Amino acid sequence: MSQVVRVVPDVPSFAVDDGFAYSVPETLQPIRMGAMVRVPLGGRTVRGYVVDADATSDRKLRPIKGQTGDLPVFDAGLLQTLRWAAIHYVSPLGPMLAKAAPPNVPRLLPDVDLDPVAVTESPLPEITNRAASGGRIPPHALLQTGPWATTVAGLASGVLAAGRNVAVVVPTVGEVGELAAALPFGNRVHMASSQYPARQTTEAWAASQTGHGVLVIGTREITTWPMGDLGLMIVVEPGRRSLKAPQTPTLRVGDIARRRAAVEGLGLVYLGPVPPSEVVAAGTRISRPRGRVWSRVEVVDRRSATLSGIVTDATRRALQTVTSRHGSAFVFVPRRQEYLVCRACGEPRRCMSCGSAVPREPVCRRCSTVNGACQHCQNDQFRAVGLSVGRVIDDLRRSIDSVGASGSGSAVVVGTERDLVGQPAVDISVLLGLDSMLLAPNYRAGEEALRIGARVAGMVRAGSGRRCILETGMPDDPVVGALVSGRPDEAMATLVDGRGASGFPPVTEIIAVDLSGPPPTAGSMLELQPDGATVLGPAIDEGSSRWLIQGRDLRPFRLGLRSAVHEWREEGRRVRIDADPIDL
Numbered sequence: 001m002s003q004v005v006r007v008v009p010d011v012p013s014f015a016v017d018d019g020f021a022y023s024v025p026e027t028l029q030p031i032r033m034g035a036m037v038r039v040p041l042g043g044r045t046v047r048g049y050v051v052d053a054d055a056t057s058d059r060k061l062r063p064i065k066g067q068t069g070d071l072p073v074f075d076a077g078l079l080q081t082l083r084w085a086a087i088h089y090v091s092p093l094g095p096m097l098a099k100a101a102p103p104n105v106p107r108l109l110p111d112v113d114l115d116p117v118a119v120t121e122s123p124l125p126e127i128t129n130r131a132a133s134g135g136r137i138p139p140h141a142l143l144q145t146g147p148w149a150t151t152v153a154g155l156a157s158g159v160l161a162a163g164r165n166v167a168v169v170v171p172t173v174g175e176v177g178e179l180a181a182a183l184p185f186g187n188r189v190h191m192a193s194s195q196y197p198a199r200q201t202t203e204a205w206a207a208s209q210t211g212h213g214v215l216v217i218g219t220r221e222i223t224t225w226p227m228g229d230l231g232l233m234i235v236v237e238p239g240r241r242s243l244k245a246p247q248t249p250t251l252r253v254g255d256i257a258r259r260r261a262a263v264e265g266l267g268l269v270y271l272g273p274v275p276p277s278e279v280v281a282a283g284t285r286i287s288r289p290r291g292r293v294w295s296r297v298e299v300v301d302r303r304s305a306t307l308s309g310i311v312t313d314a315t316r317r318a319l320q321t322v323t324s325r326h327g328s329a330f331v332f333v334p335r336r337q338e339y340l341v342c343r344a345c346g347e348p349r350r351c352m353s354c355g356s357a358v359p360r361e362p363v364c365r366r367c368s369t370v371n372g373a374c375q376h377c378q379n380d381q382f383r384a385v386g387l388s389v390g391r392v393i394d395d396l397r398r399s400i401d402s403v404g405a406s407g408s409g410s411a412v413v414v415g416t417e418r419d420l421v422g423q424p425a426v427d428i429s430v431l432l433g434l435d436s437m438l439l440a441p442n443y444r445a446g447e448e449a450l451r452i453g454a455r456v457a458g459m460v461r462a463g464s465g466r467r468c469i470l471e472t473g474m475p476d477d478p479v480v481g482a483l484v485s486g487r488p489d490e491a492m493a494t495l496v497d498g499r500g501a502s503g504f505p506p507v508t509e510i511i512a513v514d515l516s517g518p519p520p521t522a523g524s525m526l527e528l529q530p531d532g533a534t535v536l537g538p539a540i541d542e543g544s545s546r547w548l549i550q551g552r553d554l555r556p557f558r559l560g561l562r563s564a565v566h567e568w569r570e571e572g573r574r575v576r577i578d579a580d581p582i583d584l
Helices: 076-088 093-098 125-133 149-161 173-182 198-210 220-224 253-264 277-281 313-324 389-396 434-438 445-457 478-485 488-502 522-526 555-570
Strands: 003-009 020-024 036-041 044-052 066-068 140-143 165-169 189-192 215-218 230-236 267-272 285-287 297-301 329-332 338-342 382-386 403-405 412-415 428-431 467-472 509-516 534-541 544-551 575-579
Touching: 003 036, 003 093, 020 036, 044 093, 076 093, 076 220, 076 253, 076 555, 125 149, 125 230, 125 267, 149 165, 149 173, 149 230, 149 267, 165 220, 173 189, 173 215, 189 198, 198 215, 215 220, 220 253, 230 253, 253 267, 253 277, 277 488, 297 478, 313 329, 313 412, 313 428, 313 467, 329 445, 338 434, 389 403, 389 412, 428 445, 434 445, 434 467, 434 478, 445 467, 445 478, 445 488, 467 478, 478 488, 509 555, 555 575
Parallel strands: 140 267, 140 285, 165 215, 165 230, 189 215, 230 267, 297 467, 329 412, 329 428, 403 412, 428 467
Antiparallel strands: 003 020, 003 044, 036 044, 036 066, 338 382, 509 544, 509 575, 534 544
């Protein structure tokens, strides 16, 4: 009897999401679920993915034309997660299934004798033991600062020794190589990223599919890989921006990993100094040290401190002391941005309604409230405060000889967040510009400030006198308190509660819809609006429009939006759907 399979073509259209039935020639039988095949569609041949290897049909069917590669790219469990992701991120199913496949045609690799595994102590023995034996266990967040090699080795060694695979997702390609080089697992370790050559990434994909006891370290792309007998997934610093895809579909690594853990029963550990709001809101178990998660933080109040330049004199003296003792320091500067402070009392100019920074114009960029004089002293004169790497370097060089940008080899390095990757531990770190991050006009401002502050504080090596110096004009802000206490989970729980009261994620859901061309009528968008949801928009900007949809459960809206997106794209519009946008 001829085998019948259901195939979803790899076509960016919602119209083919249900797939089509095809017959399988005897020479190709049997074909498994997840196989990549070539099928006729209309007048052309396209790649497709087998989503049902035991389909039935009473009609005469067209045969598939061939199979691509030796290995299936998903099983039933991963298919369930990918179907969920296609709905959640409002994406056609075919391109979502393609995210499970490697860049080149997958082929079987020859057998290799794997290096022995020396099992080391796990920081979470229950997670490691369950992952090694195949038992289910809820996700866990482990709070600590880098470097990560010792912790990852402890979590993974018992799983690898049991013959099961481990996936480690890191934010950047630089961190892939850095962590891989530090792990003691020899040829069991494979590296993968879209920035690596396609051949290398495909070999890592195939090794994870066919190997037993291999570890793959990669950037966000590997979150949707099948990986054979996957026992444990570790997501390093899940709150980092690079772990959310910037283009449609805007997949978030933490969400995909959590879904896979629930469906496939694998162990999941979020590793980093600050648990993201999504992790906290989900009720994830959190483990942290008895004391502080990062080094001691010393607060310098810029409102009362002596200033002879950009940096306070107290910070300048601390840096001079470190360099005189042949130590090292890192001075963090946020991406260039400006905010206003009162000329009389030095307090930042904040919106009276939402608390974000008020620009030179009195209208708040977050909530549109019109603001007046300083709320603290009623003075109406403000001055701009802005930072950049170049300005800070020039300022410090007036009193310290060895100051430079990242890579300069200077005793005092000045840099932004991108320069934190690969930086060695220092004796003192300095956090400048925290206030501008706290006052940023987006709903995640406090979380972002805490996350970045923790990374800067985590650079400091242990020892007497070593510390992170935090310059701020807002010493009473809860984020400053969390950095000083070194206990981020309590602060994040408070931030999540505040988001819920304001109607922001992760307590509620938000979808941003960006369209090119003239906006559709408000009525057409409102027709998709589910009960309890709010439709805001359109906001018009240079030939494009943006709509925001907000509610507790937007699944009905996501399903209805699929047909609307199909129609808009048929009209030639560019459409971008951002599920729970970061910058809003």
